[in-house]
Amino acid sequence: MSATTATEVAIRPFRFEASQSDLDELRRRLQATRWPSKELVKDGSQGVQLATIQSLCRYWATDYDWRKAEAKLNALPQFQTEIDGVDIHFIHVKSRHEKALPLIITHGWPGSVFELLGVIGPLTDPTAHGGKAEDAFHLVLPSLPGYGFSGQPPEVGWGPGRIAGAWAELMSRLGYSRYVAQGGDQGASVTDAMGRLAPKGLLGIHLNLLSAFPTAVQAAIFAGYFPAPEGLLKRLAVAFVAAGADKEPKAANATAAVFRRGYLVEQGEHPQTVGYALTDSPVGLAAWMLDHDPDSYEKISRLFLDGAPTGGLTRDHVVDNVTLYWLTGTATSAARIYWEETQGILAALKSGQAPPKLSLPVAFTVFPNEIIQAPRSWAEKVYPNLIYFNEAGTGGHFAAWEQPEIFSEELRAAFRSLRSGR
């Protein structure tokens, strides 16, 4: 963050209007898609099924209207500001309630600010959504560097730690001196890093994914479970599982399975390689983004095959998000965050340096269909100052997107105790 002082600190209003030629070109490509042969199985075990992606493609090329998504975004106060050399895009919605608590929520991969639109109403205007005025939040929803309308970092180093620093600067630039932070998926890594950075004003964090694999793994390694301080995610997974398998076999197996997901290994190792196909083929991009985890894939697949929405998740939601990646050409830059994260872990392992302790208050919600049902014992181990732990009744990896009401209620409950005593 040393460059910050020299940075242009202006905050500029932002609107986006895709050019008609870009939208026409997208439709042209969708219609010209060359398909592979059908998978040889009757389930999702070989990857995204042809019928699902063809149905998505049909909807995308015919009925879908990006202008509606654009209008939804442009109805919100959006801004860009340059931090650490990268233009950061964010939505900033202030509550009308005076004592609202500022909250920065970070999306993940393959998500975007679109994941979070459903929680803006409930969190900024709780009285209209069955909540109380004293539960209100001011919301800051940034796009990760390399994602959506944020700039694509032209250099290495933009892992979760550097992003956390940028978010702290953003909140300070917005004049927030007391605030909280939330994240799932990559957003959880960034939010965890913010907690460790503990910038002035950050009161606590909430996570809906145990992002602190690296921390837990490093703990396992330093405890002697792991033979050598080198290697990649796969080896980290081995160590992680070794550290907890005896006590929490279900969660440990789920964790190990995460590290065997193709997208994660590819994006961690060679994001540029897969980026060419994803940047050139909209259907290739959509399929890659659908294949995040079995639960969300099943839900999205049903949307397109049966038209059955899951919670708040609709076909438009899914296609809005994919179209944002397409129009901004960010498949490769978004994938690169996995590479950055991997490099960061390797560097930490090599240096033997433990990450800074996270002593700020941490709240955690487990959604039942999340990739890993993090046991309370793991959360407690990673976050000694765990102020809140709850298992929500329903919801999966894209919790805010699928279940905005439940997600909002979790945030109200998680942060309630941090509002007092100001």
Place this chain on the structure above:
Amino acid sequence: MSKGKVETVTRPPTSTSDNIRPFRVNVPEEQLADLRRRIAATRWPERETVADDSQGVRLATVQELARYWTDYDWRTCETKLNALPQFLMEIDGLDIHFIHVRSKHENALPLIVTHGWPGSIIEQLKIIDPLTNPAAHGATGSDAFDMVIPSIPGHGFSAKPTSTGWDPLRIARTWIELMRRLGYTRYVAQGGDWGAAITQLMGVEAPPGLLAIHTNMPGTVPDDLWQGVQSGAPAPAGLSAEERRAYEQLHDFFADHVAYAVEMNKRPQTLYGIADSPVGLAAWMLDHDPKSYELIARAFAGNPGGLSRDDVLDNITLYWLTNTGISSARLYWENKFGFFNVQGVKIPVGVSVFPDELYEAPRSWAERAYPKLIHYNRLPAGGHFAAWEQPALFSDEMRATFRSLR
């Protein structure tokens, strides 16, 4: 695409077996125009943020490949292929494509050579003449081979399986049947990459006519080291210098260069982008292993080694025109066998170690892996695509390996 159009050929099939049809490649002009259109319309990502290939295939390399691809002439490759006797034979419900070149020498030894991924029969074209017509290549007629070069199911002009189960063992058994139907009662087999896996399984099956096998990517890692090398454990004490080097080569490969294989093993169908984007397919295929990537990147930077730009594009274009990016990837999904560990081949085996292969199998491991090791040699040059990169060295290795079996 539809497969190449079948036309009559002047050369009759050389076997009395049933169900064999001559095959020629004839890609409709419209498909070539569509390919050129797609390449020209490529939407590019931004450049990698590093000054090396540590984030994958570099933008400058793929852009140079794409530029050359629009000048490139597939018809030259097609003519080369159609100058060779090619056939389709239905085996186990699937049309198998193969090149079948008989030597003019009477006592030629039949040899079936199998390609791998991301390869094809294109890898083997340069060794056909040296092996079938050795006298023209500084060797003697007594070293001649009759050659059978099949396309793996789901690859090139072989059909794509429509049900599961086409794993390397089933392919090995199909090859045995192919050789039987061609009337070969005494033959040998060779392969690298998938071809090595398939050829070794042919060796394990040990059908009566199979005299010996040769591989340039042998499975020699001892059982007690196999788990450690995959999971990233450091090399144990007590290894010789050669063994330690081999261990570390594989160790690094599993750590940094297996993502493509993990994706194809877990989620081959998800790779829709490589069916829809020629440049996406090319980049995916270039990212096999660091040494072959460097070799290919140098070729497109104007400094070709064992592979020319046309070599590389012949192969990629074959994948594109047959739309086999995903059907070929499915072999990783099917596979349950290890590439580098001991498979239990009891018949005679020859091993050639090329220096830029994924690992350099030590003689000590090869001797333990193959109780009847009839040939072991370390070559001065060549890598993963040995036959393609170093056809003369590779042909010499075939002659030396199989000489004693004639």
